[in-house]
Amino acid sequence: MESEIKKLLIKNGQALFGSELIENVIQFQPTRKDVEGDFTLVVFPFVKLLKCSPEEAGEKIGSFLISHISEIDSYEVIKGFLNIKLTDSYWLNELKKAASKKDFGFFELESKPMVMVEYSSPNTNKPLHLGHLRNIFLGYSVSEILKAAGHSVVKTQIINDRGIHICKSMLAWLKYSPLNEVGERENPANTGLKGDKLVGKYYVEFDKHLKIETEAILNLWNKLEFEGFDVTVVTEIQRLQAARVGKDEKAQETIIDKIKEIARNQTDLMREAKNMLVRWEARDPEVYLLWQTMNGWVYEGFEQTYSKMEVDFDKYYYESDTYLLGKEVVTQGLNDGVFYQKEDGSVWIDLTDEGLDEKLLLRSDGTAVYITQDIGTAIERFRDYPELQGMVYTVGNEQDYHFKVLFLILQKMGYKWAQNCFHLSYGMVDLPSGKMKSREGTVVDADDLMDEVIQSATEMTKERGHLEGMSLEDKDKLYSTIGLGGLKYYLLKVDPKKRMLFNPAESIELNGHTGPFIQYAHARIKSLLAKSSEDFTNWAEPKLGQSEKQIIKTLCLFPEIIQSAASEYSPAILANYLYELVKEYNHFYQSVSILTEEHSDTRKLRLTISSSVAQVASNGMRLLGIHVPERM
RNA sequence: GGUCCCGUAGCUCAGCUGGAUAGAGCAACUGCCUUCUAAGCAGUAGGUCUUUGGUUCGAAUCCAAACGGGAUCACCA
Structure with missing residues (x-):
C-alpha cells in the first residue's frame, strides 16, 4: 500500500507540487498508537515544495489520495503528520491472504543466490562453551532466515584440528594418563567420559604441569641463575629485568608477562609439544595415529552436543586439509608479486596503504599460520561450490581485524567473490561475575x-x-x-x-x-x-x-x-x-x-x-x- | 600509544536509513482465575538517552571532542 501511494505521488508530482518528486521525500512511519490511523506520511519534506504550512500541505495530499485510492477510509492532519486510515475490508482481505498461505512470509525457495554460512569453528582440544552456544545458535538461525528469504544456503564449519594446542593434549595424555589393569590409557570407552571432555581434561593437565615448570624457571631467573639457558635468552631476560626498574605498575606487568612467555618456551614440556607438532607436520605415523584417535573422540563428543542443540551442517572443512592449499596459493601469490619475502624467508603482505599493518603469511621455516589456512579454506569452498555467491563467517568480534585483513588479501589476490564475504561479528558473552576465563575456571560448559x-x-x-x-x-x-x-x-x-x-x-x-x-x-x-x-x-x-x-x-x-x-x-x-x-x-x-x-x-x-x-x-x-x- | 566497537529506567535490552509525549521485560507496588491454559492480562512508580559543542524546521539517532567500558595490534589460533 505504501509503495502504491509512493508511485501515485511521484506520477502526479508535477500536477500536485509543480515539480518532480524525488523518492526519498516520501517518508512513511507507523501511526502513533494514541492517534487514529494506520500509517502516517511525514509532511515536512513537502513544505518547501508547496510553500505553505505543513497543515495545508497535509490537507492537499490527503484529499488527493482519498479520491484516488479506494482502500483509504479517511485521513487526518495533525501538525506535520498526515495520518491515513485504511478501510476494514482492506485489512480483512490482508488477513485472508496471510491465513491462506501455509508459508506466509517466506520467499520463493532458492530464488536468490547461494550463500555459505560458517558457524562453530571449534578447536579440537576443548569442549564447547557458552560462547560457542551464542555463535552456533546465531549461525544456525541466520542460515534458516536466509533460506526463508529465498537464498539457498550451505551450512558449514571449519574445524581447527591441527596445531600446537592439540599437541598439548596429546602429549599430556601420553605422559599423565594412568594405565588400567589391561594396560590401556584413559579413553571415552573405559572412562565413560565424553570424548571432547576427556581431551579437554588433558589440555588442562598440560597447562597445570606447564605452569609448575614455568614457575621453577622463573624462580631461577629471579635468583639471577641463568646456567644452562641459551645466551640470547639470557641477554633478553636480563634486558627485560633491567627495563622493569622505575616503571609504573602496568608497564611492569607487561614486562613480567613477556618474561613468563619466554620462560614457558624454555620448559621441557613446551619443547616436547613443539617437537610433536614438527613430527605431525612430517606425518610421523605414531603421532599422526594418536592425533587421529584423539580428534576422533572429540568429534564424537561434538556431534552429541550439536545433536542436543538441534543444529546441523551440510559440509565440514578441516584445517589439516586446507592449510596445504593455503601454503600453495601464498607461494603462487609470491610469484605473482602480491606478496614479498624477507631475508629470513618469511612471506608478508604490505597493507599499509590501506591503513593496516604488514601481515605475516608464512613463517620463516615455511610453515603456515592461522590466516594462511583461512585463505586456503575460502578458496576451496568457492571451488567446491561453483554457484556460491557469498560467504558469511559467524565469528566473534575479537577477530574483526583478522577478517578485515583476510578479505583484503583475497581481494588483492584477485578473487572477485572476496567482496561478498561478510564477517558476522558478534559480541562476547559476559557473566554477572565478569568475563569468562578458562584460567579462572569460570567458563560455562x-x-x-x-x-x-x-x-x-x-x-x-x-x-x-x-x-x-x-x-x-x-x-x-x-x-x-x-x-x-x-x-x-x-x-x-x-x-x-x-x-x-x-x-x-x-x-x-x-x-x-x-x-x-x-x-x-x-x-x-x-x-x-x-x-x-x-x-x-x-x-x-x-x-x-x-x-x-x-x-x-x-x-x-x-x-x-x-x-x-x-x-x-x-x-x-x-x-x-x-x-x-x-x-x-x-x-x-x-x-x-x-x-x-x-x-x-x-x-x-x-x-x-x-x-x-x-x-x-x-x-x-x-x-x-x-x-x-x-x-x- | 595506534585502530575499531560500545555508553538509553535500579538491572537486562528495543528504538529501521533523523520526525509527534523515548519503549519492553525483570525487580517493587495495586488489581483480575465459578468463563477459551494466570507460563496470562490491566495498572502505579521509575529517564538530563554519559557530557559538551555542531549540523537541521526537528537529534537517543548524523558529525566532532571529552569522560567511562571493551576488543585488537604475535613467526598464537
Whole structure:
C-alpha cells in the first residue's frame, strides 16, 4: 500500500507540487498508537515544495489520495503528520491472504543466490562453551532466515584440528594418563567420559604441569641463575629485568608477562609439544595415529552436543586439509608479486596503504599460520561450490581485524567473490561475575548449561502442568523444548553485534520477554483451536475491533521482518517481532471471547486471527531454531 | 600509544536509513482465575538517552571532542 501511494505521488508530482518528486521525500512511519490511523506520511519534506504550512500541505495530499485510492477510509492532519486510515475490508482481505498461505512470509525457495554460512569453528582440544552456544545458535538461525528469504544456503564449519594446542593434549595424555589393569590409557570407552571432555581434561593437565615448570624457571631467573639457558635468552631476560626498574605498575606487568612467555618456551614440556607438532607436520605415523584417535573422540563428543542443540551442517572443512592449499596459493601469490619475502624467508603482505599493518603469511621455516589456512579454506569452498555467491563467517568480534585483513588479501589476490564475504561479528558473552576465563575456571560448559536449563524447565513445568494424559516420552520432549527454547531465545533476542550479559537466573525465566512466553501463547492457541470443530476459513465482513486490527497489522509485517532479519543477519529482529506479536495477541485473548462469541462471522474472524498468529509464531520460532509445543 | 566497537529506567535490552509525549521485560507496588491454559492480562512508580559543542524546521539517532567500558595490534589460533 505504501509503495502504491509512493508511485501515485511521484506520477502526479508535477500536477500536485509543480515539480518532480524525488523518492526519498516520501517518508512513511507507523501511526502513533494514541492517534487514529494506520500509517502516517511525514509532511515536512513537502513544505518547501508547496510553500505553505505543513497543515495545508497535509490537507492537499490527503484529499488527493482519498479520491484516488479506494482502500483509504479517511485521513487526518495533525501538525506535520498526515495520518491515513485504511478501510476494514482492506485489512480483512490482508488477513485472508496471510491465513491462506501455509508459508506466509517466506520467499520463493532458492530464488536468490547461494550463500555459505560458517558457524562453530571449534578447536579440537576443548569442549564447547557458552560462547560457542551464542555463535552456533546465531549461525544456525541466520542460515534458516536466509533460506526463508529465498537464498539457498550451505551450512558449514571449519574445524581447527591441527596445531600446537592439540599437541598439548596429546602429549599430556601420553605422559599423565594412568594405565588400567589391561594396560590401556584413559579413553571415552573405559572412562565413560565424553570424548571432547576427556581431551579437554588433558589440555588442562598440560597447562597445570606447564605452569609448575614455568614457575621453577622463573624462580631461577629471579635468583639471577641463568646456567644452562641459551645466551640470547639470557641477554633478553636480563634486558627485560633491567627495563622493569622505575616503571609504573602496568608497564611492569607487561614486562613480567613477556618474561613468563619466554620462560614457558624454555620448559621441557613446551619443547616436547613443539617437537610433536614438527613430527605431525612430517606425518610421523605414531603421532599422526594418536592425533587421529584423539580428534576422533572429540568429534564424537561434538556431534552429541550439536545433536542436543538441534543444529546441523551440510559440509565440514578441516584445517589439516586446507592449510596445504593455503601454503600453495601464498607461494603462487609470491610469484605473482602480491606478496614479498624477507631475508629470513618469511612471506608478508604490505597493507599499509590501506591503513593496516604488514601481515605475516608464512613463517620463516615455511610453515603456515592461522590466516594462511583461512585463505586456503575460502578458496576451496568457492571451488567446491561453483554457484556460491557469498560467504558469511559467524565469528566473534575479537577477530574483526583478522577478517578485515583476510578479505583484503583475497581481494588483492584477485578473487572477485572476496567482496561478498561478510564477517558476522558478534559480541562476547559476559557473566554477572565478569568475563569468562578458562584460567579462572569460570567458563560455562555447553553440555552442562543445556542440561541445567532443561532440568529447570522440567521442575517448573511439573508445577504448572497442563499435562494430563501425556506420555512420559512426550513430557520429556516438552521439557527439553521449553528449556532449550528459553536458552536459545535468551541468546538470540539481543542484537548479535552487541556484547551481552548472560544471567543464568534470567535465562531459565518463563515469564515476560522469553521464549517460553511465546511457546505458551502458541500452546494456548492450539488448545483453543482444538476445541473448535467449525470451519472458519470463510466469513463475510464482520466489524473489526481495535485489538483485532492491531494484530492483523503486525501479522502483515512478517514478510518484511524476514527480509530485514536476513539483510541485517539479525535473528534479534525476528525474535523481538514475535514477542511483539504475541503480546498483542495475549491482550486480545484476554479482552474478548473467541469460542463463545455469538456472532458467527466475528467468531470465525477471531479464530482466523488466532490460527494465523500460531502459524507465524511457529514458523518464526522455527527460524530461530526453536520448537513450539502443542500443549504445555 | 595506534585502530575499531560500545555508553538509553535500579538491572537486562528495543528504538529501521533523523520526525509527534523515548519503549519492553525483570525487580517493587495495586488489581483480575465459578468463563477459551494466570507460563496470562490491566495498572502505579521509575529517564538530563554519559557530557559538551555542531549540523537541521526537528537529534537517543548524523558529525566532532571529552569522560567511562571493551576488543585488537604475535613467526598464537
